Amino acid sequence: MDAFTYSTHAVRVIFGYGSLSRVGEEVARLGCTRVLVLSTPGHRGHAERVAYVLGSSAKAVFDRAIMHVPIDTARAATAEARRTDADGIVAIGGGSTTGLAKAVALELALPIIAIPTTYAGSEATPIYGLTEGGLKRTGRDPAVLPKTIVYDPSLTLELPHLLGFASAMNAIAHAAEGLYAADRNPVTNLLAVEGMRAIASAIPRMTVHPADRDARSDCLYGAWLCGTVLGSVGMALHHKLCHAIGGRFGLPHAETHSCLLPHTLAYNASCATAAMAMIARAIERPSAPSGLHDLARENGATLALRDIGLREDQIDAAVELALANPYPNPRPLERAALRSLLINAWAGERPVD
Numbered sequence: 001m002d003a004f005t006y007s008t009h010a011v012r013v014i015f016g017y018g019s020l021s022r023v024g025e026e027v028a029r030l031g032c033t034r035v036l037v038l039s040t041p042g043h044r045g046h047a048e049r050v051a052y053v054l055g056s057s058a059k060a061v062f063d064r065a066i067m068h069v070p071i072d073t074a075r076a077a078t079a080e081a082r083r084t085d086a087d088g089i090v091a092i093g094g095g096s097t098t099g100l101a102k103a104v105a106l107e108l109a110l111p112i113i114a115i116p117t118t119y120a121g122s123e124a125t126p127i128y129g130l131t132e133g134g135l136k137r138t139g140r141d142p143a144v145l146p147k148t149i150v151y152d153p154s155l156t157l158e159l160p161h162l163l164g165f166a167s168a169m170n171a172i173a174h175a176a177e178g179l180y181a182a183d184r185n186p187v188t189n190l191l192a193v194e195g196m197r198a199i200a201s202a203i204p205r206m207t208v209h210p211a212d213r214d215a216r217s218d219c220l221y222g223a224w225l226c227g228t229v230l231g232s233v234g235m236a237l238h239h240k241l242c243h244a245i246g247g248r249f250g251l252p253h254a255e256t257h258s259c260l261l262p263h264t265l266a267y268n269a270s271c272a273t274a275a276m277a278m279i280a281r282a283i284e285r286p287s288a289p290s291g292l293h294d295l296a297r298e299n300g301a302t303l304a305l306r307d308i309g310l311r312e313d314q315i316d317a318a319v320e321l322a323l324a325n326p327y328p329n330p331r332p333l334e335r336a337a338l339r340s341l342l343i344n345a346w347a348g349e350r351p352v353d
C-alpha cells in the first residue's frame, strides 16, 4: 500500500424515498428556526413544498437560481437572507441551486441543507463558483459544504431522460477523474468505483422504465459517492476543459460532460492504465473510453458537442483554453492531440481504444 493522506468531510446524509418529509427535523437538528428556501424559477413548486413541510421555520422562498451563479443573483439571494434574518438555507434543485446556496453561505456563514434533484454532486463538495463579467471563478471553502444532504429519489422521477442521462455522466466524470487524481487514495478509489458501478447499472434500467424506483435510487446513491470523490481530490483535463469551454461558449453543463468524457478519457488512457481498468470493470465494458461512448449511444444521449451549441470554428479557441492554465494531468497537454480530442468530441465519434 502506498502512503496517502485522506481527509473526511463531516456531512450528515438522509437517503431514501420519502426523505423530504424529514427536512423539518433536520433543520431543527441544526438549530435553525428561520430558513431561506432556494430553487430555480421552474421548480418553485418544490421550494413551496419544502416551505410547507417546514411551516413557521421557513421565512421565505427565493426562486431565482440559474446556471453558474451570476454575482447579481448571489447578491440578491444574500440580500434576501439578510432581510429575513435567515439562520439557515435549504436548497432544493440541481447544481445551480446548490451553487447559489453556497454563494450565500460564503458571505453569511449560514449552514446549508441540500436537497438534490440531479446527479451533479455539488452538495457533497466544498467547491463554490461565482460568475462575474462572463468569468466563472471557483474556490474551495469548508463553510460552503452542506451540513446535511437529504436525498429523496422521488424528486428525480421527473428528470427528463436526456438531462438525467447527461447529469449521470457528469457524476461518472467526477469518479473517473478521481481515479487518476494526483491526490487519490484507497478510500476515494472505493467510492469512485462503487459510484460508477451504481450509476452505470442504473442507466439502462432507467431508459427502459423511467419510473424504475430502484434504478432512480441507485443512480442517486452513485451520484452522492461520485460527488464525494469530486469534493475530496483534484480534477484534471476533463473537468478543466468542460469548465473552460462550457463557460466561454455557453454550453449546457451536464451535456458538455457527457459529450467530452469518452474523449478526455481516451486522451489520458495510455498514461492512466490502472484507472482505465477500474473504470472498465465498474461499468462492465471492455474499455473505459469506448465503453462510456457506447453506454451514451445505447441510451439515446447527446454525443456531439456540435449538437449542444459548439461551432466548428470555435474548436481552435477551445484548444487554446485547454492549454491556458496548466494543471496536473496524467498525460502532458499537447496542442495537436487536444485538437484531435475536440474534433472527435465535436463530431461525436466513437473513441478508438
Ligand code: NAD
Residues within 6 Å of the ligand: 040, 042, 043, 066, 067, 068, 069, 093, 094, 095, 096, 097, 099, 117, 118, 119, 120, 121, 122, 123, 125, 126, 127, 128, 129, 155, 156, 157, 158, 159, 160, 163, 167, 170, 230, 253, 254
Ligand atoms: P441545474 O441545476 O442547472 O439543472 C438543470 C436543469 O434541470 C434546470 O433547468 C433545472 O430546473 C432542471 N431540473 C433540476 N432537477 C430537476 C428534476 N428533478 N426534474 C426536472 N427538472 C429538473 O444543472 P446541474 O447539472 O444539476 O448543475 C450544473 C451546475 O452545477 C453548473 O453550474 C456546475 O458548474 C455546478 N456544479 C458544481 C459542483 C460543485 O462541486 N461546486 C459540482 C457539479 C456541478
